[in-house]
Every structure is written in structure tokens, then in C-alpha cells.
Amino acid sequence: MSKKLFKSRRNFIKNTAMGAAGFMIVPRNVLGKGYIAPSDKLIIAGVGAGGKGRSDIANFYKSGKAEIGFLCDVDDRMAEESRKNFPKAKYYKDWRELFDKEAKSFDAVSVSTPDHTHAVVAMAAMRRKKHVYVQKPLTHDIYEARVLTEAAEKYKVVTQMGNQGASGDGVRQLVEWYDAGIIGDVHSVYIFTNRPIWPQGIPWPTEKPAVPAGLDWDLWLGTAPQKDYVDGLIPGSWRGWWDYGTGALGDLGCHLMEAPFRVLGLQYALDVQASVTSVFTAFGKRGYFPDSFPPSAHATLTFPKTNKTKGEVIMHWMDGGIKPERPAELGANEVFGDGNSGILFVGTKGKMMASEYAANPRLLPLKRNEEVKVPKTIKRVPGSADGHYAQWVEGCIAGYGNMELSAPFSKSGPLTEAILMANLGIRAADTPKPRANGRGNDYPGANMKLLWDYKNMKVTNLDEVNQFVKREYRKGWTLDF
Template identity: 75%
Template sequence: MEDKKISHGDGTSRREFVKSAAIAAAGFMIVPRYVLGGKGYTAPSDKLIIAGVGVGGKGQSDIANFYKSGKAEIAFLCDVDDRRAAASVKAFPQAKYYKDWRKMFDKEHKHFDAVSVSTPDHNHAIITLAAMQQKKHVYVQKPLTHDIYEARALTEAAKKYKVVTQMGNQGASNDGPRKMKEWYDAGLIGDVHTVYAWTDRPVWPQGIPWPGTKGSVPAELDWDLWLGTAPYKEYVDKLVPFNWRGWWDYGTGALGDMGCHLIEAPFSVLNLKYATDVQASVGSVYVDEFKRGYFPESCPPSSHVTLTFPKTDKTKGPVTLHWMDGGIQPERPEELGANDVFGDGGNGTLFIGTKGKLMCSTYSDNPRLLPLSRNENIQVAEKYKRVPGQAEGHYGQWVEACIAGYGKNELSSPFEIAGPLTEALLMANLAIRGFDVKKPRPQGGFDYPGRYIKLLWDNANMRVTNFDEANQYVKREYRKGWSLGV
């Protein structure tokens, strides 16, 4: 009987072992440049050797784009679900396959240079930090992490271990952010004091109770590994591969999914870093025909969050940033025609300055001054270097930077930028989750002290100073047996 291509255990089939032995006997082996290294060493191949963790869906397209750059080899694949991994296994038949990233790191760390991480949000940090501790360059899907503490830890680790990093908000490599920076620097809209970002997400279930019926774990899925750092729960149908986004144990809601794409532009244009305070209002759902309610395990169906950022070197004062999801949108600017598209319809970002307004679509695409007639004769010199291929070039940019080495090449979304951006989104989620913190009343029922207040943020200590109950979401407790390792 022929060996199966997908194997478990030590990650290789008999056929692969024989093939590997033959290659070794012929005197050729893929070895990362740092192993052969030494100061000034030039590798015989200028290709980056990559291991992918989470190689279905977005992870599949990520590694395909690395390979498309022409300067990367996909040497290892890892996924807890054989069904999701199947397309990548077929596309990269030479790659050795694992189910457990820990085993892959332990056995193969000498044989790859970099790691691509595209798992559900709750496992991003633990995989990424483990890779950096082995001096691997990392590309991580957005949002960078599930918790604020994790984002800060990865930002600091990137500097400590001197590895090349990039978050998967590919719009950061578009021409749009660079063009908007040039327009803003030229004073076309004056000083920005207010920004709106909005999305029609979620497009998955939110604001619902946890399913009461246990499902049957598919044979191809290792459910315990999928859970990873999250609390143990019995498997339920339709959670995998996509609907986990709406549950706090695993996902970060609409903010985590779209915030890195829609708030990247104001971070880039205005040099925003860490917010000082946050407040929110959220949509509720009908529990029955007489009352509305919230389900604390699930992200709400809609929200409006307001963040305050301190003055930067690009602004004259603080900046107020509004985030809206669930289809909520800001009031249409009076300069926009009644039938003109606001953003790209369902999503967009709007800058309000002292001399004008500027909007763009998802991924910072199609920036336009308002009124739209102002775009007919814009004459501003290009001063920010463009990324070849724009969003598609985001992947090759990281590959090239890894080959060049730490600190050599400019990146669009390294952790020094992606970390603070992710923290802002997760701060917004602190306010959203604070709605569900409840305290029993002596006379019966509950109070919800986190609602309708502004959370004040101590950035240095990563703490909310005026509502301690929210701090439980800054750094969650991992399931027994899992540790971030810092």
C-alpha cells in the first residue's frame, strides 16, 4: 500500500524519508543561512525557507504569496485540521507536514528561517513568540494578538531577538497611505482632530448564546490543539473554520477582523500610538419579546467606540477616533453628494481636518479629498517610497527584508507599528466587554458598572485605572499546560 502524503507522529511519511535520505546522500540539503552562517556569510541560495502554521484559508493565500515572490521556499506546513491543510499540501508536495507546531519547532527549527502564523486570534501570540525565541522571522495575520499584554510582549520581543516582523494588514503596503501622508503633510486638509472608521462586519454570528448541542469532532481535526490557550469546551458545529471570530475565547470581533485595515491609515498618516481613554456603546439583541439582553461569551452585533489619542508630531492636539461596526456609519459629510459612495459603501475611513476632509476605502484604497471636485487637480510631490505590487507586494517586502536581515529594509507593518495599532483595537474591545461585567444587587438582579463610563488607561502599566474589572481582559489566563513563556 502506498504511503499517505499527510502524516502525523514525527511529521514525515516513509516515502518522504526515503526521498530525504536520497537527497542527503546526493550531498544537497536546504539549510537556513543562519546555521551555515558566520559574519559576512552569503548563503548559496538567496531564498527564505518558511514554515507555515495555519495553512488553510488566509494562511494558504499567505504562503502562496510568499512563494510567488520567487525568493521563498515553503518547507514545512502545520495545521490542526487536515481538511483545511489539503490545498496547501497539494500545492507544496515537497513540504513536510505537522499537526502540532510545537513538535515542528522542536524537530525542524534548524531547517527553516521564518514562520508564517495564520491561526485563530487566541493562538497567535504563543506561536509567534516561540518562533522569535528561536530567532525566526515572523509574519502574523491580523490582528497581531488577542490581548493587549500579548501585543506588548511581541512588540518588545521583536527588538530583543532582532527578527524581521510583519503583520498581515496588506493594505499598509498600498499607495493609499503614502499618498494620504503626502496630502496631509502638504496641508491640504489642515490639522486633523477627528477620524471615523466603520465596517459592515460582522458577517458571522454575534450576539448569540453559546450553542447548547455538542457536535461530533471531525476525524481530521485535533480539537484540543485547535483550542490551544483557550478554556476547554466541547466541540460545537459551525465554529470552525470561520465563526470563531464572534466568540471572545477565540476571536476579537469586527474590530479584530477589519480594524487593522481601516485604522491603519490614521495611524500611518497621523503617527498615532497609544490611546489615553476609551468609551463604547453596543447593540443588544432580543432575549424574548419583552426584554433585550447581552451574551457575555459572544461579541455584540454592533458597537460604537470612541478612543482618544494624545497629540503627535503630526497633530496640534489630541485626536478623537470613532469606530463603528455592525453596519453603523457616521453622518455623511455635507461635502459628499447625495448619491456619492461614502468610503466603499460598507467600509471606510474619514479624516476631518481644520481645512477639509479626506476619505478612503478598505485597505486605504482610493483616497479622495472632499468635496470630490478637489481631486481634479492635486499637485503634491511624491516623497514616500512606494511598495512594488502594493498590497500583493506586502508579502514579498517581508521576504526581501528577512533575506537582507534585521534592520536593513523598511517594512509597512513591523511589530513596532503593528503592536500599538493592535493595542488600540484591543483597548476598544476592553470597553465593549466591560458592558457585560455585572455585580449582584442586594435587592436582587444585577448592576453593570462598566457601562456608560469612560475607561482611563495607564499605558506604562497596561491598566485601566478607574474600572478594575476591565483589567481581566488585558491579560487572559491561558489553559493549563499553555504558557506565553515571558
């Protein structure tokens, strides 16, 4: 290389880095195919910089192979700590402005916003050929999960959902036990959690306080219907409202249902039925609060036979303190799951269980864990659950199709669809229909098994619930594919 050419390239790198991000890091895409950035680090834009977003961003940086080039949050209060931790990262409130102005200056996007805005942010990033990491659940609606999964393949970007347990040792141990035939053929799975730990089964607040300084309320609403600001939604209670969150299933379903999906090779549900805990008014009548999830629920999903099962699999989801019958093989003082959450596999030759994130897998009775020795056949992710972040960073650096990840959209998309299918059942069970005689209401959805047409994303025997498969966005917001 001539001295003149070397000097020219060196000046280009220096000027681009200083002009675009204010520090000496060049996004890999700026140098073009075949070049490696001088830092050899992934430049990330973090959309959602507070709460879970704060820890996500910190974990990407901790991998040692990423730089946080940009931060974005609709709420300056939530972003404060991340801005202190990464003072060189340029800050935006509107992710659309960030993408329009800075797309050439970053390689990847982390999406850690409330559920109802996951899809629009992730899709906009993928259209710009940016790799994406999206917090669980992948999306708010089934339709969104389907199109994000398709978009990842279309745009050839590296994707990962934020269910860290997918990279943990626990789920791999469960797969090895099952594949070795230790518990026979699984036909039933029971999952339980103490969530929600936020208010549910309540009416929408009537007070109309002033919007706090630093919060762009309209931008926080995003795709959701226009409503006045209310206290208590931020930072985490939005999970209990249908317009923004996906309830207990959205919060922990991806952490608890991922193991059965991996162990049994599940893909999509055939049907769902649900029951909910009723809320009664002072007059003894069942209350109906359409904006909010019920206090607790039990949803039962049927999955078709796979190449790892001999027949259909019945999966029970229980939240709000509901638990399955305690396994007879479990001693009186032995903990079921982790006490708050758990997964129980019931097979023809035995049972196995695990805690949240599929951690601490155990065969039942517990003495079997000392007797059974199965070789490790599945490669572990360095750092286990914490390695979930580093794995995505390394996958982005390697490029699309060059590295296997634990939770790409091809896996986490169908998982998310099943979780949201269970929510359809819960919503149907909690929705009243006035009786013809005008005396009270019936709850037809509570007595029905919703039949699911996976290909067409449609419930075939209760059309009223299909409006929630693909919700209507507020004017000005679209999910362009």
C-alpha cells in the same frame, strides 16, 4: 579553495538539504554568518495552512525568493490544498513538534492561526531567532501585543503583521496630503465597517457533536479554556467568540485604523468609551451572552497630541452596520468609503476619506482631487498591497535592521493595542452588574470612559475589565519571553 575542501562543502550542502527537507534547499542559517544559501531563498514554515494561511503561503512563494519548507495545521481538512500545492513541504499537525524537530531547517515562520494562538506561536519562533509574519490582529490580548513587540527587538528578528494595506499606495497618498497641509489639523477620525459577517450576540451552542476526523480539537483550543467541540467555529466563525477571536475590530481594525496611525503619528489611547446594540429576549429583557461579541458596537478612543497634531484626536469605531453621519461635502450619489467600510479624516481645512485597506483615497468634495497636486515624497512598495509579502521576505533575507518594513511589530504592536483597547470598552459596555435590590441589571461600563494607564497596561477606574488585558492561559500553555 582546494578541490578537497570544495568537494567537502558541496557534499555537506547536498546531504543537509536532502536530509532535512527532502529537496535541494538549504536554510540560510545552516551555512552560518557570511554565507548565502545556494538557492538564496528564504525557507518558511507555515503554521496555519488553510484559509488565510493558504493565501499567505502562496503569496510568499509568489515573491520568487521563498520556499515553503514546512506546513503545519491542526486540521487536515484545512491543510489539504496547501499540501497539494507544496508536495515537498513536510507536514506537521503540532507546531511545537515542528519547531522542536525542524528548527535548524527553516529561517522564518508565518503564523495564520486563530487570534488566540498568534502570540504563543510567534513567541516560540522568535525565541529560536526565526523571523515572523503574523496575521492581523497581532494578538488576542493587549499584554501579548506588548511582549511580542519587545521580543522582536530583543531577539533581533524581522517582523511583519498581515495588514497588507500598510504597504499600499493609498495610505502613502493620505500621508502626503496631510503633511502638505491640504486638510489642516485633523481632530476627528470616523471608521466604519459592515463586519461582523458571522454570528454574534448569541448563546454558546448546547449540542455536542463528534469531533470531525482530521481535526485535533485540543490543539485547536490551545491557550483557550477547555470546552467540548461545537460545529460552526471553523473555519471563520470563531471570530465572534471572546475566547478565540477579537470580533469586528480584530478582523478589520488593523486594515482601517492603520491609516490614521500612520497619517497622524498615533501611538496609544488615553481612554475609551463604548456602546453596543442590545439583544432582547422574547420577554423584552436585555439578553446577555458572555461568550459572544455583541451584534454591533460604537467605540470612541481618545489619543494624545502627537508631533503631527495640534491637540487630542478623537477616533470613532463603528461596526455591525452603524455608520457616521454622511459628510455634507459628499454628493447624494457618491459612495461613502466603499459602501461597506470606510475611513473619514476631519480636519480644520477639509476632509479626506478612503476605503478598506486605505484604498482609493479621496479629498472631499471630490472635485478637489482634480485641483490639488501634491508631489509623491514617500517611496511606494512594489506591488502595493501584494508587495507586503515580498517586502517581508526581502527584509528577512537582508537581515534585521537592514531594511524598512511597512508593519513591523514596533508599528503594528501599538496599533494592535489600541484595537484591543476598544474591545475592552465594548466588553465593559456589554457586561451587566446586578442591582442591589435584585431587580434587573445595570451596565455601568456603558456609561463610563475607561481611563488607560499605558505604561502599566491597566484601566484605572474599572478594575473588573483588567482581567481581559492579560487573560489566563489553559494549563500547559505559557508565553515564555
